Amino acid sequence: DSGVTQTPKHLITATGQRVTLRCSPRSGDLSVYWYQQSLDQGLQFLIHYYNGEERAKGNILERFSAQQFPDLHSELNLSSLELGDSALYFCASSVAAGGSDSYEQYFGPGTRLTVT
Amino acid sequence: GENVEQHPSTLSVQEGDSAVIKCTYSDSASNYFPWYKQELGKRPQLIIDIRSNVGEKKDQRIAVTLNKTAKHFSLHITETQPEDSAVYFCAASRYKAAGNKLTFGGGTRVLVKP
Numbered sequence: 001d002s003g004v005t006q007t008p009k010h011l012i013t014a015t016g017q018r019v020t021l022r023c024s025p026r027s028g029d030l031s032v033y034w035y036q037q038s039l040d041q042g043l044q045f046l047i048h049y050y051n052g053e054e055r056a057k058g059n060i061l062e063r064f065s066a067q068q069f070p071d072l073h074s075e076l077n078l079s080s081l082e083l084g085d086s087a088l089y090f091c092a093s094s095v096a097a098g099g100s101d102s103y104e105q106y107f108g109p110g111t112r113l114t115v116t
Numbered sequence: 117g118e119n120v121e122q123h124p125s126t127l128s129v130q131e132g133d134s135a136v137i138k139c140t141y142s143d144s145a146s147n148y149f150p151w152y153k154q155e156l157g158k159r160p161q162l163i164i165d166i167r168s169n170v171g172e173k174k175d176q177r178i179a180v181t182l183n184k185t186a187k188h189f190s191l192h193i194t195e196t197q198p199e200d201s202a203v204y205f206c207a208a209s210r211y212k213a214a215g216n217k218l219t220f221g222g223g224t225r226v227l228v229k230p
Contacts, residue, residue: 002159033217043160043205043220056217090159094216103148103167103211105218107159 003027004093004108012114018079021111025072025093031055032074033094033105034066038087049074081115088112118143120208122221130229135193137224139206142187148211149182149189150218154203163204164191167211196228 003026013019025032034046036059045058049068060066063081068074078085089112092105119142129135141149147168152160166173166180166189173180177196182189193200203225207218 002161031216035218042222043207043218045217045219048217058217103209103216104150104162104165105216106162107152109159 002106002108004029004091004106006089006091006108006111008111009109010112010114012116013081014116015081015083017081017115018077019081019113021076021078021089021091021113023074023076023091023093023108025074025091026106029093029095029106030072031094032068032072033092034060034074034076035090035092035107036087037090037110038084041087043090046076078113083115086113086115118146118208118210118219120206120219120221122206122224124224125222126225126227128227128229129196131196131198133196135191135196135200135226135228137191137204137206137226138188139190139208139221140186140188141208141219143208143210144184144187145210146208148209148216149180150207151178151180151191152205152207152220154205154223156202160205193226196226198228198230201226201228 005024030051046060048056066076088110090110092107122139150165154160179192203223206221
């Protein structure tokens with residue numbers, strides 16, 4: 001168990017809908033990263049938050065957004081869902097934004113999103 | 117941006133033999149290289165990592181080597197066991213710049229035959 005929690009484990013929804021995925025980082029970790037894992041795209045970085053602030057964006061669609069709250073949990077919002085959004089969504093946490101002693105990222109169990 | 121290529125995509129070995137997975141990266145500024153193991157339907161699990169100021173690192177049966185000049189790093193698993201069967205991902209990042217976003221290779225499916 002990495003100490004990172006994600007809810008829900010599974011989510012089935014229809015095209016055009018909106019969903020929210022939740023992540024709680026390990027105790028003491030200030031950084032949350034979101035990754036998408038699909039069969040054809042592999043593991044791809046979406047977005048990084050550090051202590052409530054957005055730090056970096058990757059291949060994140062405009063239909064997707066995220067935020068990190070004062071208690072450090074993070075939510076990934078996916079809207080106008082398409083079939084191609086079906087994937088495993090992982091969050092990972094790390095102590096800091098980047099630094100010589102805080103670079104390991106620990107992944108949560110993921111949320112499997114199925115869009116029908 | 118960074119691009120990480122990983123080979124082979126599948127690897128089948130006999131129990132007790134060694135397994136080697138190779139990755140190349142494109143961004144010479146990358147300085148942190150973790151390896152993750154992912155079992156079916158589970159989270160990627162960090163198994164070993166290496167920083168750019170180190171050429172080799174070992175942890176029991178696993179080791180990672182890094183060649184910065186060639187922009188190449190490898191995972192070595194010795195005395196493989198059936199529980200080593202999983203998908204392995206390499207990744208690269210610049211861990212001191214704008215956070216530590218990981219760029220992953222495409223993964224290697226390892227099958228250890230008893």
